[in-house]
Amino acid sequence: MATRSVNIRYRADLFYTSLATLFTLTVFVGFSRTYYVKGLFGTPRLSWLAHLHGVVFTLWVLFFLVQTALVSARRISLHRRCGWIGAWFAVGMVTLGAVMAMHSVRLGYASGRPNMPLLLLSSIFDIGLFCIFFAAALFLRSNTELHKRLMILAMLGLIIPAIGRLPIPSSAIPWVILGFSLLSVLYDALFLRRAYLVNIAGVLLINMSSPLRFIISDTPRWQKFAHWFTHSPLF
Secondary structure (H helix, E strand, O other), rough: OHHHHHHHHHHHHHHHHHHHHHHHHHHHHHHHHHHHOHHOOOOOOOOOHHHHHHHHHHHHHHHHHHHHHHHHOOOHHHHHHHHHHHHHHHHHHHHHHHHHHHHHHHHHHHHHHOOHHHHHHHHHHHHHHHHHHHHHHHHHOOOOHHHHHHHHHHHHHHHHHHHOOOOOOHHHHHHHHHHHHHHHHHHHHHHHHOOHHHHHHHHHHHHHHHHHHHHHOOOOHHHHHHHHHOOOOOO
């Protein structure tokens, strides 16, 4: 029995550390052309706000990777102490993400770029998914199994823009998001012989949001609202 528990723990450590590493690599590859190695591709210069957002977002992804590594190293007490730092960090990151999204949409409207209503709605969906899963993970932090699955879902919701920028056909992006979201579900089914409701609900929520954002953004009512919202002097 003790050996089986050790094996389960080892597999869990390997799985979640590998998943955190995969998310980190996805962010790097997805934003390589427009941020990390943009000099190699000659992409336009970024504003100070975009650089600030990029730095904070990168630090958050690395923070998540370190937190996962601390659990694998059995530094649970340090992981929990850093967790509260991460909670405040997440609030600042979400706030900055919302400001950056509004800034990008306004610039897009000013320069005549298409699909600005979709960009605004996608930003709302992505930030909203992260907030829902992260808040639930924070609330359920005493339940280790639920906490780590919710954090994986929160990170997946956050890196959807990076997935959308991977050098793959646009038609493949929803399938990549589906594949990423199913990894934790498959792990539970294959190695633990069980399913967690939070995983099932999270997979449905994340993957239902993909077509919904396209459907809603195409409606005249949303397009009118997006234009008013981003041009309103109140915001």
